[in-house]
Amino acid sequence: MPDDLSSVTRFRPPAFDAVPxxxxxxxxxxxxxxxxxxxxxxxxxxxxxxxxxxxxxxxxxxxxxxxxxxxxxxxxxxxxxxxxxxxxxxxxxxxxxxxxxxxxxxHVHAFVEPDDGSEFRFMTSEVSREKPIDYRQMALLLLEQREAGGYVTWVAGPALVHSRARTDMTWFVDQGFVQVLLAGNAVAVHDIEASMFGTTLGMTGTGQASTGGHGLHMRAINAVRGAGSIAKAVEQGIVKDGIMHALVTRGVPFVLCGSIRDDGPLPDVITDAVEAQDAMRAHATKATMAIMIATALHAIATGNMLPSFTMDRDGVLHELPTICVDSSEFVVSKLKDRGTRQAFGVVTNAQDFLHILRLFVERELDARDRNPTSRDHASRGGKSPYPFLPIT
Incomplete structure (x- = not known):
C-alpha cells in the first residue's frame, strides 16, 4: 500500500519465463x-x-x-x-x-519499486503524525469493499470504547462495513457496561468518575455470565445497544481472545491461546482489508496471520489494504517492524479517526445518492482495483 493511500498499487508479476x-x-x-x-x-x-x-x-x-x-x-x-x-x-x-x-x-518487489535510496527527500519516514491522512481514500476503500463483497476485518482495543468512538463503531457495523471484529475481553466488557450503566470502567461519557463505578464492569460481566452468552444477553434485553449488540443483531461474527489479566471473563471469551489463534486465523484467511484501532498486541497478532496481498476475480494479486490507528507512532512502527510492512499508519486517537472516517463515508454515500453516475469507481469501467478474494 502506498504511504499516502492516494494511488492503487500495481502488481508486478514475476518473470517466470526468463532466467533465472x-x-x-x-x-x-x-x-x-x-x-x-x-x-x-x-x-x-x-x-x-x-x-x-x-x-x-x-x-x-x-x-x-x-x-x-x-x-x-x-x-x-x-x-x-x-x-x-x-x-x-x-x-x-x-x-x-x-x-x-x-x-x-x-516476490519482494510485487508491489514496491526497487529504490536505491539515493534521492534526497523530506518526510520519508513511514510513520509520522505530521503526514496527511487521506480519509476520502479510506472511505472509498470501505465502500468498494462493501459493494464487491469484501471481508473487512476490524481489530480493536478498549480505548475505542473509552474514547467515545463506540457510537461510530456501531454505525460501521450497522452499515455493513464490518465483516468480523477481533478483540479482547475488555472491548466487549466496556461496551456492555456502557449499554447497561452508561459508563466504561466507571467513567461517564463526559469523562467523570462515578461513585462506586469501579465495580460496574464486574456487574456487566456477571449479568452476561448469568445470561449464558453475549447473544443471550442481547436476546434478553440486558444489552440494548452498542457494538456487541450490533454485531449480534446483524449476525456479524466476533472473536474475543483472553489474556492473563482479564476480569471475568465473559463467557464468549476464548481463554486457550492456541484455540484463540486458530479462531482469529479462520477469519484472517478471509480478510480482504484490515483496520486495526488502538491495540498493539491484537494488531501485531492479526498482522502475523495476514498475508500482505490478496487476489481479485481475474486472478491478479493486490496489496491487502491494512490501516493501523493509534495515538502513538510506536504501535504502528512496532507492527511494521514485526513484518506487516503493508500497514498504513494513522497517528491519532480512535474517537477522531472513526468520527472523521464516518463523515467521509457518509459524504460519499450522499454524493452517490444525488448523482449515481459520479461514483469514483465508474471512471475505471466499473471494475474495482481492490482485492476481494482471499487466497484460500
Missing amino acids: LSAAPDARFVPAPAHGVLPDSFFSTTNLPTYVKVGGAWRLPLEPRMDSGIVLGTDGVLRIREGRRVAKGDLVVVGKAEDGSEGVFV
Whole structure:
C-alpha cells in the first residue's frame, strides 16, 4: 500500500519465463518427522507473495501468512501451515533461499519499486503524525469493499470504547462495513457496561468518575455470565445497544481472545491461546482489508496471520489494504517492524479517526445518492482495483 493511500498499487508479476526463474529446479519436499514438528530444513514463510515450483510449474500456496511452513497436501494443493498443525508424514517444502534457486521464490518487489535510496527527500519516514491522512481514500476503500463483497476485518482495543468512538463503531457495523471484529475481553466488557450503566470502567461519557463505578464492569460481566452468552444477553434485553449488540443483531461474527489479566471473563471469551489463534486465523484467511484501532498486541497478532496481498476475480494479486490507528507512532512502527510492512499508519486517537472516517463515508454515500453516475469507481469501467478474494 502506498504511504499516502492516494494511488492503487500495481502488481508486478514475476518473470517466470526468463532466467533465472525459468531455469530454477522444482522445490524439495521432506516428510514431517512427527506431529507438530517441521523438518529441520523447512522453508520459513513470509507474508509476501511466495511461489513454489512443482512439476515444472510455479504455484502460489493457499492461506498465506508469515512464520509457517509450506505443505503439499494429498489433494495436490499447496497450503501454508503453522508448525503445530503439521501432521507426521506431511510433505513440507525445505530450503532457505528465497530467490527461486531452490524452487521457492519470494516476490519482494510485487508491489514496491526497487529504490536505491539515493534521492534526497523530506518526510520519508513511514510513520509520522505530521503526514496527511487521506480519509476520502479510506472511505472509498470501505465502500468498494462493501459493494464487491469484501471481508473487512476490524481489530480493536478498549480505548475505542473509552474514547467515545463506540457510537461510530456501531454505525460501521450497522452499515455493513464490518465483516468480523477481533478483540479482547475488555472491548466487549466496556461496551456492555456502557449499554447497561452508561459508563466504561466507571467513567461517564463526559469523562467523570462515578461513585462506586469501579465495580460496574464486574456487574456487566456477571449479568452476561448469568445470561449464558453475549447473544443471550442481547436476546434478553440486558444489552440494548452498542457494538456487541450490533454485531449480534446483524449476525456479524466476533472473536474475543483472553489474556492473563482479564476480569471475568465473559463467557464468549476464548481463554486457550492456541484455540484463540486458530479462531482469529479462520477469519484472517478471509480478510480482504484490515483496520486495526488502538491495540498493539491484537494488531501485531492479526498482522502475523495476514498475508500482505490478496487476489481479485481475474486472478491478479493486490496489496491487502491494512490501516493501523493509534495515538502513538510506536504501535504502528512496532507492527511494521514485526513484518506487516503493508500497514498504513494513522497517528491519532480512535474517537477522531472513526468520527472523521464516518463523515467521509457518509459524504460519499450522499454524493452517490444525488448523482449515481459520479461514483469514483465508474471512471475505471466499473471494475474495482481492490482485492476481494482471499487466497484460500
